[in-house]
Amino acid sequence: MNSYSMDNKVALVTGGATGIGAAVVDSLTQAGAMVVISDINVAAGKAKAEDLKAKNLRAEFIEHDVSSEAQWQSTIDKVVANNGGLDVLVNNAGILIGGLLADLSIEDFRRIYSINVEGVFLGMKYAALAMRPGGSCGRGGSIINLSSVAGIVGTPGESIYGSSKGAVRAMTKHAAVEFATLGYGIRVNSVHPGPVATPMGGQVLETLASDKLLGSEEAAMQLVQNLIPMKRFGEPHEIAQLVHFLASDASAYVTGSEYVVDGGFTAM
Numbered sequence: 001m002n003s004y005s006m007d008n009k010v011a012l013v014t015g016g017a018t019g020i021g022a023a024v025v026d027s028l029t030q031a032g033a034m035v036v037i038s039d040i041n042v043a044a045g046k047a048k049a050e051d052l053k054a055k056n057l058r059a060e061f062i063e064h065d066v067s068s069e070a071q072w073q074s075t076i077d078k079v080v081a082n083n084g085g086l087d088v089l090v091n092n093a094g095i096l097i098g099g100l101l102a103d104l105s106i107e108d109f110r111r112i113y114s115i116n117v118e119g120v121f122l123g124m125k126y127a128a129l130a131m132r133p134g135g136s137c138g139r140g141g142s143i144i145n146l147s148s149v150a151g152i153v154g155t156p157g158e159s160i161y162g163s164s165k166g167a168v169r170a171m172t173k174h175a176a177v178e179f180a181t182l183g184y185g186i187r188v189n190s191v192h193p194g195p196v197a198t199p200m201g202g203q204v205l206e207t208l209a210s211d212k213l214l215g216s217e218e219a220a221m222q223l224v225q226n227l228i229p230m231k232r233f234g235e236p237h238e239i240a241q242l243v244h245f246l247a248s249d250a251s252a253y254v255t256g257s258e259y260v261v262d263g264g265f266t267a268m
């Protein structure tokens, strides 16, 4: 069997209604997976699932706020009950609040961390409880956490966001080592995109273009192009293909690793 095939696998993709998450949903369903899309954007999530079903691909939508522990418990329970298991969790949902460190508030900090860090922690916790031996599915699995190049290097206007992604990067490695040591059969890896053409990618440019930073869209675009050897933003499907590799059996010996997909940004 093709080791990239996702036949017989059940995947949950958080924030799967739009952007990178939606591209991941496309890749995994096209490879044969049953994909549960979870998101707070109900209209876009339902539309995405309907669109895939119309193409004879397997998908369903669940409304789910990743910052809620109760919703994580009920979402994982529903995915397992409705689909007979859970093999892949893509912790993709995330938010960016840009701005100068000195202007950002403690409320901004807590909001970003509640989604980007607590959401990933809760996802790994409840997925591991279900995937590990003796859990409600108990057949191991693969967890992919969306971090960012901002979790590895500094950029202006992204201090809280970047630090939340650094937390995801470290938590990924700790979970991977712990789960492997305990023989759970659960791999955990992080993916680190550079700027990607999605609504959040637009927010990155807006922050850089603000009066307190570079002062114009042209200057912001120039800086981004200078930072990226390939001179362009990534496309959502270019991130999704890496996630597909990590979700599939093609990456059976890969755990605790961080994968940049950034047009050369962090190689400079």
Ligand SMILES: NC(=O)c1ccc[n+]([C@@H]2O[C@H](COP(=O)([O-])OP(=O)(O)OC[C@H]3O[C@@H](n4cnc5c(N)ncnc54)[C@H](O)[C@@H]3O)[C@@H](O)[C@H]2O)c1
Pocket (backbone or CB within 6 Å): 014, 015, 016, 017, 018, 019, 020, 021, 038, 039, 040, 041, 064, 065, 066, 067, 091, 092, 093, 094, 095, 115, 146, 147, 148, 149, 192, 193, 194, 195, 196, 197, 198, 199, 200, 201, 204
């Ligand atoms: N776009 C980029 O430039 C870029 C770069 C590096 C990393 N990332 C990361 O990739 C992931 C996806 O980013 P994107 O660009 O597609 O963002 P996006 O803003 O385009 O989409 C994010 C999705 O997450 C959903 N979401 C937000 N809060 C949620 C919550 N509390 N619970 C459930 N769903 C929620 C949104 O409704 C949306 O559908 C994020 O973790 C982001 O930090 C993005």
